[in-house]
Amino acid sequence: MGGGEKKILDGVRLVVIPRSRSKVDRARMDIWKRQGAVLDSVVKSPDSIVVVARPLSKAKFDSSVGAKYRGQPVVRPEWVVDSLVNRRLMPLDKYQYSFDEKKPEPTKEPEKLEASDPHKADQRLVGFLSMGARGEKGRMGEFANNAKVVKRFEEAIRIYELMQFFDKNNAFRIKNYRLAISAIESLDKPLTSAQDLKQFGLDRGGIAQHVEEILQTGTFSKLETLKQQEMGDERYQLMTQFKKIYGVGDKTAYRFVKAGYKSIQDIVHDQEMYASLTDAQKLGILYFDEWNERIPRTEVEEHYNFVVREAEEIDKNLKVMLMGSYRRGAETSGDIDLIVYTEGVNEASQVHENLYKLTRRLQESGFIVCSMTEVSPAMHKFNGGCKLPGAQKCRRLDIIGIPHAELGASTIYFVGNDIFNRCLRMLAQIKGYHLSNKGLFLAADKSLVESFDERKILHTLGLDWVEYKHRNI
């Protein structure tokens, strides 16, 4: 994060209509402001540019912009986005908003990217996304404060996660603590005050206060309160235990706690309750121990090699790739994540059928021992369990079948981690795109920008390549 580069929108007055307070719109306008734009609610100057953020009728337009409208340029938001991406103001006429269009016609590709400088993007998100690309984490001693704050926040997260089963939803609080942790971990210098987190926008607000408290007093009063609450509440420990059963989320775990169960045995012994469980949950109980064990990296590779050999027997062009935490370099994984595709095959029915063929073959060979999803010629994905020949342990196996053309977007999705994906999707939204496992699309008309080339997807979002091992955010 260098700073001090010229602001692309310096002095540009924008009137954005309709006014919206959605998170995405806000984040987007924050970026514009940081790039020097002045945002007005009404036209205040002959130079004002009216940005129509969403399709709008002429009547609405007239009432929004009001009497002060003097024939200013009226453009689609892509004008601003493209100007930022290209680091210069784009010609307005190409981006004219017109009321009659059914779909507001967006620019196809955001032209050629002249520079891919994360600076122009939401600094906070990009800061997190480039985590790990930074300096060595040597000089451990100097970073004691960083570690201390991270540890406290992690403890708080753990307790908030327990509490949200019973009380209100802490998910977004938890998310923000996680983002703060990522920010601190990406810092290339010792943490001495919340000011050090300015580049992430965390130099004021609740998180900043907590950071200051921990740095100055070594204590974190909020955490102490949380610990008090956790202690002496057996329900929390039980919830955590029950939620480790595959297929059991918070609602079901809460049901178990309400029923007074103290162990998984209690669930099985209650015939009525057991009968009410889904097949997946019953498997989750059956394989409780094995599925909560970590799988060594080398064993993940053995499973992969087995599947690859079977796939080759079906069709030389049937490709299998290892995804998930393995791809991020983890020494152990919770499950085995595979993508399968067939060279040159994009048609949905064929994609599904090829996944079906592979799954059937793996079932017949005895590798797949159980399944949580229906195995049919129309399957999109497989979730189940597998065992290597002669092995004792059943491992969780996920396979998704994808059109070859979607390899890049699918890889982003399936390599993860989840937080990385969420940041990326958020960043996409802010920049007027929509990112899913199927591809990167323009938000305006859902037209495909890129799905095959992972690099291109990141690049279009203003990011340089992010190594898989740096996606653990």
Add this chain to the structure above:
DNA sequence: GGGCTGTACTG
């Protein structure tokens, strides 16, 4: 007070 990522499957 309300929103906060996006998709697929089960029952």
Add this chain to the structure above:
DNA sequence: CAGTACA
């Protein structure tokens, strides 16, 4: 549709 899962 709610619940759960996947990243």
Add this chain to the structure above:
DNA sequence: GCCC
């Protein structure tokens, strides 16, 4: 927790 953060932002409007």
